[in-house]
Amino acid sequence: MVPHLITALNGPINELEQRILDSMPAIERWFRLEWMEHTPPFYSSVDIRNAGFKLAPVDTNLYPGGWNNLTPEMLPLAVQAAMAAIEKICPEARNLLLIPENHTRNTFYLSNVAQLQRIFHMAGLNVRIGSINPEIKENTTIDLPNGDSVTLEPVIRGKRRLGLKDFDPCTILLNNDLSAGIPGILEDLHEQHLLPPLHAGWSVRRKSKHFECYEEVAKRFGKLLGIDPWLINPMFNQCGEVNFAEGTGMECLKTNVDALLTKIKRKYKEYGINEKPFVIVKADNGTYGMGIMTVRDVKDLDVVNRKTRNKMSVVKDGQEVNQVIIQEGVLTHERLNDAVAEPVVYMMDRYVVGGFYRVHADRGVDENLNAPGASFVPLAFEQSAHTPQPGMKPGASTPNRFYMYGVIGRLAMLAASYELEATDPEAENYD
Template identity: 50%
Template sequence: MTNNHSALQLDTQDSTPELEASYCGPLLMIESHIIENRRRIETWFREQWRKTPAPFYSSVDLRNAGYKLGPVDTNLFPAGFNNLNHSFDPLVVQAIQSAVEHACPDARGMLIIPERHTRNRFYLESLATMAELFELAGFETRIGSLDELDKPAHFELPSGRTLTQHPIHREGRRIEVDGFSPCTIVLNNDLSGGREEILEDLEQTVVPPTALGWWHRSKFNHFSHYQALANELADLIDLDPWHLAPMILDCGQIDFMKREGENCLQEKVSEMLAAIQTKYDELEIKEKPFVVIKADAGTYGMGVMMAQSAEEVVGLNRKQRTRMAASKDGRSINRVLIQEGIYSFERLGSSGHVAEPVLYMIDRHVVGGFYRVHTKKGQSENLNSPGAEFVPLPFTQSCVTPAPDASPDSDQNRLYCYGVVARLALLAAAREQQDLTGDAADAPSAG
């Protein structure tokens, strides 16, 4: 997902990523369907947001193979705000104001709760950017800490900013920082390590709800919702939903260290590869199918492996099994999602490095994004890994509207199409939120 904080910022003078020419035709067909049906799509989204309000914020990792454009991960506690195009800060500020109004209409202040025990300067830069954006939106903002601090911790950042994390304490059903007790707490911790008692049963509004943490969330459940929504939208615009949705299978229970569940994994991988090959044959796609095996819960690109044959998942060596046995915060992996692999045929200019778009949303609004680029990874590999670099998306106008008079594959229309797929993933997350919190009325409303 998008919480890989160890990345550097690329020099963007090389150029923005472009799709390999041989795949432009199929993508043009997908983009044309979306642009031609933009009124139906926007009306459909408005109806959906009324039924199922959007989460407070999110980011979505996309892959573009030309013949297929789909999400591969949806993060509900995103970092990386420092990598966005700051020309669009006014759009972000407006979206924040809307989201906070729906979460806590009387809010005057915000308390951000970040990841534990982090000194990663890239993540701290993201926190500093978040705090600045909330301040620009008109909210007094502090950054708390779940660590046991006896005094504020100050960090000097490469940008020249100073970030301060404050000790927090609980008074009754409220969390305070030196007497600062805002109505809204913004959680930027995905709770991979489990529930945090101090965040339970608060009278303050916590966004996103703690129930959306990885202690409770399932990627299989998320992508099941996504597939159902992709089917509905594709039917609306007369498009094969396969072009927008990766196929998925569930496999659990599994224990990589004890080699338990290997037969199930082998069978599911074989089944998935056969299904992909059938679709490739139907559409005369010459690429070799592959699958992505990933932890059913977790982030940071951990607990992920690729396979082009069922034999590759049997008899893993100790290093491979160790890598797949645990994710962030040492969380054991005992259930995995098997996902259709989507190639990324977008490459960065003359360097030819593989790239994938990542879009950010606040409430139901697309507010920006970047291309994740990796100089040492191929078009079928996981780019969310150490060494990734970021190029802000080349928005020249509003990043949320199409340009009907331009070619469907113009920059603005392509980014609009990315936004449609990202919002579809956001809507799937909204349905997750409704499932996990039990009452959509308790979720932040999209109006």
């Protein structure tokens, strides 16, 4: 089930939210049946935007950082989910090797690694942190701002296994999204479980594939609830050959932006929405909020300045952008202290374990919030432990609202499991 948390949006629950709450038993059964057929990603986080008239995921991360943003009260949920996840994969697991990103000195990121180490230690595993960064040649302890510390150890690759000195793990957990490609040291491992699998990394993964799978999930879920899938699904197009640095492929981009803006306008008209449609153009692979721009009018693309072109041409680890996804922009009506906010839902195995708000005082309701200057506000537990009750007065209880975010988060997680099945190089249906 989904934890019940305080959310920033306290207005009346609208029709969509009410439909989700009233359908809770059917929704939970639907998810249960889906998980009998599909394997959830090991862990994930989903950025959600709530426009009031529409509630949709805008990004799904399969190597979530930011575990340090969850409150201590959420830890037991994460530990329980970690136990369930490990039990399914390697019930006799004793040792877990955690491989982080290579940027070793980012203490905020390393606080997230320390939290993951804590979660799996509390789940009953010996957890050590192994770095694949060639610069880490000996055990390196880094002190963190909150008084914690992490020790990074150089990984040792045997003939067919990966480990540390005097440490042979049965499970290897990646918290490194492989943006720069798949390092050979992680390939062809024998009888070791690598989580998530290599094809979940950004060297293989494409956002357009994920949202294609999400569209399928949204249609089926929409049918279950008797709602228009658009209310939970951001429409999208893609362009395969764009070079912002050289200015090539811009015609493809303009055509697709124009077509999507027209589709959004049509939907807004159908629902009587008086907002200005916009789209988000972002790198089809990649993370960390890099390579993203908001476009409100196709004419804006004629005057893209050099700074924006440079920003759009490379993403994390210096990877060039030549494929973009053009995604329907979803406004956010959430606010914390007058700053624009969006909820981020954290999951492990098939369970929602908590979340936080990404807040940005300098960004508008139609802009990307995952940018320098963002802050993170943990969602706090409600004092009352009541589960959402169908028939409760709309807007009377904020736990109800977080239940919906958990539903949308799990739909995106289910889409990720479809996506990983479709791109699995060992599966028969791999195309």
